[in-house]
Amino acid sequence: MRIGFVGLGNMGGPMCRNLVKGVNHEVIVHDLNAEAVRACTAQGATAADGLATLAASCEVVFTSLPTPQHVEMVAREIAAAARPGTVLFDLSTNSPTMVKRLHQELAARDITLLDTPVTGGVVRAVDASIVVMVGGDEAVFDQHRALLAAFSGTQVHVGPVGSASVAKLINNMLVLCNMAVAAEGMMIGAMAGIDLHKLTNIIQNGSGDSTGFRGLAARGLKGEFTPSFALDLAAKDLGLAVELAAEHGVPGLLAPQALALLRMARGLGYGQLDTSAMLKVYETMLGREVRLQ
Template structure:
C-alpha cells in the first residue's frame, strides 16, 4: 500500500514521523515548507515532488492542515488527480458542514473521505499517544485501523462523516474556555496578593484542575509563549465551535466570551504565540504580570 501525507507542521510532522516508523509501507510526503519535507525524508519518507504526484500515486492519503480553506484547496487537487478507490483521511480540525460537502464531492470521483481530527496536543503527537476520532464508513475505518494505530494511541469511530468534527469542536471548546477562565482566575489571585505557587498547588490537587489550567501554568505563568497550540489556530477552532452552536440553535453564552478575549489577544499581536497568551490581555489591562 502506498500512503501519502500532506501537511507536516507542528501536528502533522510528528504524526507522519510515527506513521513512517510504524508501517512497512512507502510514505510519500508533501508540504510547502521544504525543511519539513527534508526532515521527514531523512526519517525514511519519500518526497512526492508535487501534490498532484502524491495524489496520483497514493492509495491512502492523510492531510493535516491549518484551516477549512486549506483543506478544501488540497481536497480539490486530490480530487483532480487521485484514482478511484483512494481513501482520504482529514486529520485537520474542520467544520462539519465542510467535511460533509467534501465527502459528497469526492464520492462522485470514487474517493472515500473520512474526517479524522485528533486531540492531545503536540506532545502526544510526538509520542504517538494522541487520540484519533473518525467519522465515515465504519468498514473503511476498521480496514485501516492498523495504519491509524501507528501514529495514535486511541482510535474512536464516532459515526457518519462530520460526527468526528463535531466531537473535536466540542472538545476544543471545553479546553479553550477552561484555559480562558484559568487565566482570569490566576489574575484574580495575583491582584488579591496571595502566593500563586500555593494557589496553583491547591488547584492542581483539587476540583479546579483542567488541561486548560495546566497549560496556563506550564506556559503562560512561566512567561514562555512559544506556540504549542498557536492562538490563531485556537481562535479558528473556537470560532468553528461557536458557529456550530449557532447552526443548531444552541444559546451561545460562554464560548463567545472566550472567543472575544482571544480576539483581543490577536488584536494585540499575539496570534502567532501560544494560545495561553490570552493571559497577557489580563496582564496588560491590570498592569501586572502573573508569573510563578
C-alpha cells in the same frame, strides 16, 4: 501500499514520522515548508515533487492542515489527480458542514473521505498517544485502523462523516474555555496578593484542575509563549464551535466570551504566540504580569 501525507506542521510532522516508523509501507510527503519535509525524509519518507504526483501514486492520503479553506483547496487538488478508490483521511480540525459537502463532492469521483481529527497536543503526537476520532464509513475505518494506530494510542469511530469534527470542536471548546477562565482566575489571585505557586498547587490537586489550567501553568504562567498550539488556530477552532452552536440553535453563553478574549489577544498582536498568551490580555489591561517565578 503507498501512503501520502500532506501537511507536516506541529501536529502533522510528528504524526507522519510515527507513521513512517510504524508501518511497512512507503510514505510520500508534501509540505510547503522544506525543513518540515526534510524532518520526515530523514526518518525514511519520500518527498513528492508536487501534490498531484503524490495523489496519483498513493492509495491512502492523510492531510493535516490549518483551516477548512486549506482542506477544501488541497482535497480538490488531490481529487483531480487521485485514482478511483483512493481513501482520504483528513486529520485537521474542520467545519462539519464543509466536511459533509466535501465528502459528497469526492464520492462522485469514487474517493472516500473520512474526517479524522485528533486531540492530545504536540507532546502526545510526538509519543504517538494522541486520540483519533473518525467520522465516515466504519468498514473503511476498520480496514485502515492499523495505519491510524501507528501514530495514535486510541482510535474512536464516532459515526457518519462530520461527527468526528463535531466531537473535536466540542473538545477544543472545553479546553479553551477552561484556559480562559484559568487566566482570569490567576490574575485575580495575583491582584489579591496570594502566593501563585500555592494557588497553582491547590488547583492542580483540587476540583478546579483541567487540561486548560495545566496548559496555562506550564507555559503562560512561566512566560513561555513559543507556540505549541498557536493562538490564531485556537481562535479558528473556537469560532467553528460557536458557529456550530448557532447552526443548531444552542444559546452561546460561555464559548463566545472565551472567543472574544482570543480575538482581543489577536488584536494585540499575540496570534502567533501560544494559546496561553490569552493571559497577556489581562496583563496588558492591568499592567501586571502573572508569573510563577
